[in-house]
Amino acid sequence: MPSKDHCWKAEHNMSEIPKAYEPQAVESKWYQFWLAQECFTADPKSAKPAFSMVIPPPNVTGILHLGHVLNNTIQDILCRKARMEGQEVLWLPGTDHAGIATQVVVEKRLKKEEKISRHDLGRERFVERVWQWKNKHGGIIIDQLKKMGCSCDWTRERFTMDADYSRRIAKVFVDLYGKGLIYRGKRMVNWCPVSQTALSDEEVIMKPQNGRLYHFKVEVDGEPGVFLTIATTRPETIPGDTAVAVNPKDPRYAQYIGKKVVRPLPAELPREQKLIPIIGDEAVEFSFGTGVLKVTPAHDKVDFEIGKRHHLGFIEVIGPSGLMNDLAGQELKGLDRFAARKKANEKLQELGAWVKEENYQNNVGFSERADVPIEPRLSEQWFLKYPSQAAAREVVSRGELRFFPDRWAKVYEHWLANIQDWCISRQLWWGHRIPVWYKGAEIKCQVESPGPEWTQDTDVLDTWFSSWLWPFATMDEATLAKFYPTTALVTAPEILFFWVARMIMAGFEYTGQKPFRDVYLTGIVRDKQGRKMSKSLGNSPDPLDLIAKFGADALRFGVMRSAPLGQDLLFDEQHVELGRNFCNKLWNACRYRQMQGGEAEGEINPALLSDEDKWILLKLDAAIQQINDAFSEYRFSEVVQVLYRFFWNEYCDWYVESTKAVLNGHDAASKANTLAVIDFVLSNTLRLFHPFLPFITEELWHGMGYSADLPATQGGKTIMTARWPKPLGQDFKEHYLLDESNERLVDAKHEFIVQGRNLRREANLQSGKKVKYVFKAVNETSAQDLEVLRLLLNADPLELDPNYQPPKGTPGVHSSLGDLFLPLAGLIDTVAEKARLTKALDKIQSEIEHINQRLNNPAFTAKAPPQVLDDHRNRLAEWQAKQKQTQAALEALAG
RNA sequence: GCGCGCUUAGCUCAGCGGCAGAGCAUUACCUUCACACGGUAGGGGUCGCAGGUUCAAACCCUGCAGCGCGCACCA
Numbered sequence: 001m002p003s004k005d006h007c008w009k010a011e012h013n014m015s016e017i018p019k020a021y022e023p024q025a026v027e028s029k030w031y032q033f034w035l036a037q038e039c040f041t042a043d044p045k046s047a048k049p050a051f052s053m054v055i056p057p058p059n060v061t062g063i064l065h066l067g068h069v070l071n072n073t074i075q076d077i078l079c080r081k082a083r084m085e086g087q088e089v090l091w092l093p094g095t096d097h098a099g100i101a102t103q104v105v106v107e108k109r110l111k112k113e114e115k116i117s118r119h120d121l122g123r124e125r126f127v128e129r130v131w132q133w134k135n136k137h138g139g140i141i142i143d144q145l146k147k148m149g150c151s152c153d154w155t156r157e158r159f160t161m162d163a164d165y166s167r168r169i170a171k172v173f174v175d176l177y178g179k180g181l182i183y184r185g186k187r188m189v190n191w192c193p194v195s196q197t198a199l200s201d202e203e204v205i206m207k208p209q210n211g212r213l214y215h216f217k218v219e220v221d222g223e224p225g226v227f228l229t230i231a232t233t234r235p236e237t238i239p240g241d242t243a244v245a246v247n248p249k250d251p252r253y254a255q256y257i258g259k260k261v262v263r264p265l266p267a268e269l270p271r272e273q274k275l276i277p278i279i280g281d282e283a284v285e286f287s288f289g290t291g292v293l294k295v296t297p298a299h300d301k302v303d304f305e306i307g308k309r310h311h312l313g314f315i316e317v318i319g320p321s322g323l324m325n326d327l328a329g330q331e332l333k334g335l336d337r338f339a340a341r342k343k344a345n346e347k348l349q350e351l352g353a354w355v356k357e358e359n360y361q362n363n364v365g366f367s368e369r370a371d372v373p374i375e376p377r378l379s380e381q382w383f384l385k386y387p388s389q390a391a392a393r394e395v396v397s398r399g400e401l402r403f404f405p406d407r408w409a410k411v412y413e414h415w416l417a418n419i420q421d422w423c424i425s426r427q428l429w430w431g432h433r434i435p436v437w438y439k440g441a442e443i444k445c446q447v448e449s450p451g452p453e454w455t456q457d458t459d460v461l462d463t464w465f466s467s468w469l470w471p472f473a474t475m476d477e478a479t480l481a482k483f484y485p486t487t488a489l490v491t492a493p494e495i496l497f498f499w500v501a502r503m504i505m506a507g508f509e510y511t512g513q514k515p516f517r518d519v520y521l522t523g524i525v526r527d528k529q530g531r532k533m534s535k536s537l538g539n540s541p542d543p544l545d546l547i548a549k550f551g552a553d554a555l556r557f558g559v560m561r562s563a564p565l566g567q568d569l570l571f572d573e574q575h576v577e578l579g580r581n582f583c584n585k586l587w588n589a590c591r592y593r594q595m596q597g598g599e600a601e602g603e604i605n606p607a608l609l610s611d612e613d614k615w616i617l618l619k620l621d622a623a624i625q626q627i628n629d630a631f632s633e634y635r636f637s638e639v640v641q642v643l644y645r646f647f648w649n650e651y652c653d654w655y656v657e658s659t660k661a662v663l664n665g666h667d668a669a670s671k672a673n674t675l676a677v678i679d680f681v682l683s684n685t686l687r688l689f690h691p692f693l694p695f696i697t698e699e700l701w702h703g704m705g706y707s708a709d710l711p712a713t714q715g716g717k718t719i720m721t722a723r724w725p726k727p728l729g730q731d732f733k734e735h736y737l738l739d740e741s742n743e744r745l746v747d748a749k750h751e752f753i754v755q756g757r758n759l760r761r762e763a764n765l766q767s768g769k770k771v772k773y774v775f776k777a778v779n780e781t782s783a784q785d786l787e788v789l790r791l792l793l794n795a796d797p798l799e800l801d802p803n804y805q806p807p808k809g810t811p812g813v814h815s816s817l818g819d820l821f822l823p824l825a826g827l828i829d830t831v832a833e834k835a836r837l838t839k840a841l842d843k844i845q846s847e848i849e850h851i852n853q854r855l856n857n858p859a860f861t862a863k864a865p866p867q868v869l870d871d872h873r874n875r876l877a878e879w880q881a882k883q884k885q886t887q888a889a890l891e892a893l894a895g
Numbered sequence: 896g897c898g899c900g901c902u903u904a905g906c907u908c909a910g911c912g913g914c915a916g917a918g919c920a921u922u923a924c925c926u927u928c929a930c931a932c933g934g935u936a937g938g939g940g941u942c943g944c945a946g947g948u949u950c951a952a953a954c955c956c957u958g959c960a961g962c963g964c965g966c967a968c969c970a
Contacts, residue, residue: 288969581932592929768925859950
């Protein structure tokens with residue numbers, strides 16, 4: 001171990017155990033230990049069953065944000081639990097090269113630091129500089145994942161630009177080309193004028209915009225004085241119009257089909273060059289705008305299709321960077337497309353063609369990366385017809401590949417049903433260059449260059465074209481044999497189409513199998529007002545700051561506690577604080593145990609078990625069952641909730657408090673037995689918490705000595721391989737004589753104690769002050785039981801008097817164990833107490849009426865199942881007993 | 896426009912036919928020898944609205960409203 005263990009002394013010297021848990025030293029110590037012991041390294045030769053996941057590779061330019069924290073904590077939890085269940089676990093990490101993002105980062109840096117552009121360097125030297133940058137800064141997010149405690153197999157870390165991975169991508173391209181699924185064509189694509197590259201449909205975000213709808217008129221050729229009015233949002237594209245279209249069924253305009261109109265722009269052109277045909281096309285809506293559509297085949301997807309149908313000209317008037325070109329005319333040329341819009345509108349006014357303009361809300365596609373409106377643009381690109389579509393659909397529809405939550409299956413299905421070919425080429429320098437070679441008119445598609453006289457295609461592939469191979473291209477043969485298909489995938493729903501769906505298709509196409517069995521889609525992390533985390537809002541806390549302040553375990557716990565399946569996570573630093581508090585509670589519960597000394601994990605003697613001992617063992621059993629059920633359906637927040645309730649409310653609040661009756665006493669055998677129960681419960685608790693809180697549980701596992709007698713591979717070396725708790729089972733329960741009666745009895749005690757404490761509060765007695773109570777017990781009460789009650793009531797003394805006759809005005813409560821009195825007449829605010837009891841009586845009476853109403857309904861008694869009828873009758877009896885007691889208490893007060 | 900979710904305590908959410916729940920926040924009291932990063936006890940709800948099915952509805956069905964998301968898109 002690299003640093004000295006100053007946090008916990010094995011010799012149980014309480015003064016040396018800090019009162020509060022201090023995570024920093026503990027976390028770095030154990031992470032180093034796990035790495036040194038190769039605890040995360042997967043062994044393909046292992047005989048254990050395999051459990052595997054691949055990490056959604058974060059961008060190599062990325063830094064850790066809360067989305068990563070959520071996503072990777074979930075993955076780590078699954079891996080750590082799987083290891084404890086005895087599976088051989090592979091969690092394969094890595095990063096992707098993030099074509100556009102990385103290229104932009106390096107370009108900006110060059111510009112800032114050296115005042116040069118990538119063109120100044122040329123392609124080869126620029127790519128070298130990106131590699132330099134990657135080698136220097138690309139590991140940041142990996143280090144951050146380690147800080148979180150992620151148990152990835154770092155010996156298998158992959159990068160999408162690794163040589164062998166890149167080669168695999170090229171081979172896949174060649175294969176798909178050979179199958180005729182990849183083709184090149186001049187199409188209308190989504191062009192990003194900032195990045196100056198084509199984008200796939202998935203990278204375009206539609207956003208509602210407050211724009212203007214401009215109306216202008218054009219004169220019909222040969223019919224002086226006859227004008228058609230056209231509505232458009234983009235007057236700057238008028239110079240690129242090559243037709244005007246109307247619906248052939250539109251009686252207003254059908255007569256003009258075949259005639260021509262005069263396009264107003266560019267104004268300087270001679271009239272003959274501006275004559276464009278009026279065509280009839282069904283795509284034109286009667287009711288939209290004026291019913292007359294200007295057709296700009298080179299700058300609009302729909303117009304492009306119309307242009308092809310009618311063999312129109314394609315006039316490109318906007319260049320790759322979004323600037324108007326020469327064909328746009330002398331007035332617009334050189335202007336940015338938005339400046340040109342304004343200018344074009346002014347020009348229409350000048351020409352007298354302008355009719356009106358109005359506010360108009362429409363949806364405009366934005367480049368996801370650069371956040372500017374994309375420009376539909378005609379260009380030569382590579383496209384892919386998706387392979388293995390049918391297999392990808394069937395595997396989900398047959399339930400062999402499941403989504404959690406399952407509603408994503410419908411979204412997936414819908415996307416696949418309406419799938420469009422994928423534009424896979426990008427006009428970038430950073431990425432996998434397309435393996436296509438040219439010599440004159442000859443083309444070859446192959447991995448290696450056919451020879452020096454051949455030149456390679458200049459485009460690179462979409463980054464997602466590399467990550468869709470991630471689940472198998474990252475693995476060597478032995479690893480594939482053992483760990484593929486992977487067990488689960490955990491990712492954000494935003495990349496369901498980008499990544500998940502494509503991986504499924506690639507999986508079938510290249511391995512003949514699905515790439516994973518379960519897909520868990522996380523929620524989106526938002527701030528507490530429900531807004532998405534964003535840099536510009538500044539509402540995105542740095543997880544590393546949170547780790548420094550509260551500890552990694554606290555961050556993990558806080559995030560997981562508030563992340564229900566299928567819901568977004570509204571992040572608040574308070575959640576992390578709660579996690580910190582929880583760790584501290586766990587720490588102190590263990591500290592309490594350590595302060596008692598004695599043998600660690602002694603044997604439990606069934607004969608010496610108290611009702612409380614049996615109760616906590618039964619609660620542990622129930623918690624384990626609930627936890628395992630919740631885990632099987634990835635309901636993590638429920639797991640956390642159960643653990644929280646079990647440990648804090650059941651174990652700490654009730655059980656630990658009750659043990660003080662024994663541990664402060666003098667019965668050595670009972671003491672030892674209680675300590676054995678405590679150790680049993682704590683050892684199970686630490687193991688149940690380990691996937692969520694890896695660091696503190698490891699520290700306590702060793703500090704408490706629970707690792708001492710175990711084999712190295714089953715918890716002796718690290719809690720990571722300790723056995724995952726199983727429900728206690730029938731044999732265990734029989735051996736230790738555990739049954740429901742223990743549970744009922746202790747529950748009754750708790751109810752009795754709460755009522756007794758409430759009496760104190762009603763009397764305005766300080767909760768810390770010891771007061772005398774009198775207990776009129778129904779049954780025989782053992783000295784130990786009495787001591788538990790005394791302690792938990794903070795009574796001194798607790799008089800046991802079966803024949804007690806309380807003086808008039810003595811407040812008291814009734815329970816199944818007997819009556820409890822607080823003989824302090826005069827200290828009670830009788831008016832307030834009376835009011836409280838009257839209010840309670842009202843409630844009791846309304847409950848009784850409510851139940852009676854039902855029981856008196858013949859239809860109810862005839863049709864309700866007997867069980868329900870019994871429940872109602874029992875409940876009625878309970879309320880009636882309460883009513884009697886409350887009435888008696890009221891009378892006692894009045895007296 | 897089509898589709899999918901959500902609407903329960905001040906907040907975040909469980910519950911999905913048979914006594915309306917948790918955590919946080921809040922109120923009062925308490926530095927008691929595991930923990931004030933703590934303890935004890937409270938208060939707080941017409942389960943979005945309107946119909947229907949049922950002995951019984953937060954829960955099932957229908958309609959409506961509001962919020963969110965996805966897909967498509969009309970210039």
